[in-house]
Amino acid sequence: MSDLILAEAILAHVKAGGRVMDVLNNLAPIYAEGERYDLACCGPFAMPWRHDAMFRIIYEEAERIERGAWRGFGVESRAYVLLRMAELALQAVEGDFVECGVFRGGSALLAATALQNVGGGVRFHLFDTFAGVPEAGLTEAERAARIGGSFDDVSLDETRANLAAFADFLDFHPGFVPDTFAGAGVGKVRYAHIDINTGQATRACLEYLVPRLVDGGVVVLDDYGWPAYVDCKQVTDDYFAEMDLPGVMALHTGQAIYVHRADARRILNF
Template sequence: MSDQQILQLPLKVEVKFPLADGRTLVQGPLTYNSDGLATRHNCDFIKDPAFAAAYRVGASGGRADLHIEWRVHVALWVAGQAAQLEGDFVECGVNTGILSGAIMSALDFSKWPDRKFYLLDTFAGIPEEQITAAERTAGVSGMNRKYQDSDLYAAVQQKFAPWPSAVVVRGRVPDTLSAIKSTRVSYASIDMNVVEPEIAAGEFLWPLLVPGGFVLLDDYGWAAHVNQKHAWDEFARRHGISILALPTGQGLWMKPR
């Protein structure tokens, strides 16, 4: 994906407000209109050559029509903060490795040979037995249509081969959590689309997270994943933390210092 392709978002959409029904949602011209987020706010980060290069690495192997620049921007910021702490990185729910690929590229992970980046995924979609009746009602089971690439595991192994500290683990969470051999984690991304493995990962990672360590939740604000939001809110209550809801649909929490 070229820098020019990345910038081909509908940046000049003119919308007249108020609408006939009185709504004044976003007063254009829009600067960003993708991935469920329409805004007139500044998003100059998209034009940054360093961001474009990292995004290009992350997006490789993924859908050409997928534009999640702002989500990647958030992940890069969080990872950059976590990199200043001691601890390994973890991603539960990798798929083609968009976030993790961008992060490893942007942070030049090769300069930290002793810092692991664990990448856990079934590489075959959401395990049907982990989808609850409520999640099926919300349409989560149908999301497995997106995960039909039988060669995904091999492709991800190849994608992350340039970084010896990347540890690609195939299998379902929580069964594979034991593959994480870290005693300290400073960054985790969780994106598994259903409650059971996500909360299991959260509980496993809690004692490993260093003070000030971050956990980025990919699905927290999306309507189809409201069951995950409720489960994470309960997790936050148990552990005495709060979750920041982001307009990208992500959620972010930090282990207290």
């Protein structure tokens, strides 16, 4: 639907005494690969990602190093989720931080900021080609969507420089995921951010990271709810079902989160 048609529909509805949100919440859904994606908007509620002064300082630094790449839909609320989930992960008694899909380091900066005052030898492992999404392992749909080659305007040197303030506890693992997992020295994990955009790599990340999660460890999946990355949702749902673990929780930001209980068993099955 074009913005003009949408505006006309909203105007007609409001003139008839309706509310703007009713129109937005009832727009026709999109279907991709059998998944339903609604375009619903959320009503007025507290949005600390816009007003929390400390968050704004951290976010603006992350946005700066992303050089314009963060101007897309809903990045502030996604960044807020990441920062808060990193803080939650710090309540776990042990485990490292891991991010798969780093690009220029914006999302890593958020989690590293939460981690920086904690000490205790916690490492933050960063996995990426630092040269864009590789063509290898893409599905036909991902090739058609031209996901391969995206995010290539970056280098390892640039991301290292962007995150220089945290160098003491960062471990860079440049190269193809999952190949770089071998010998990376990742032990137990308390925080994992998976933002790698493709199904096969997302599955490999889950297989590598979930068995390493400590009690109270968290996983944030950035690509879960987006029609463009439907394979990421599929492999995630498949993985948690196969492992007989409770599924992830989809958020209205497009992310999904999983909080690990060491004694987790599937108890809900919607």
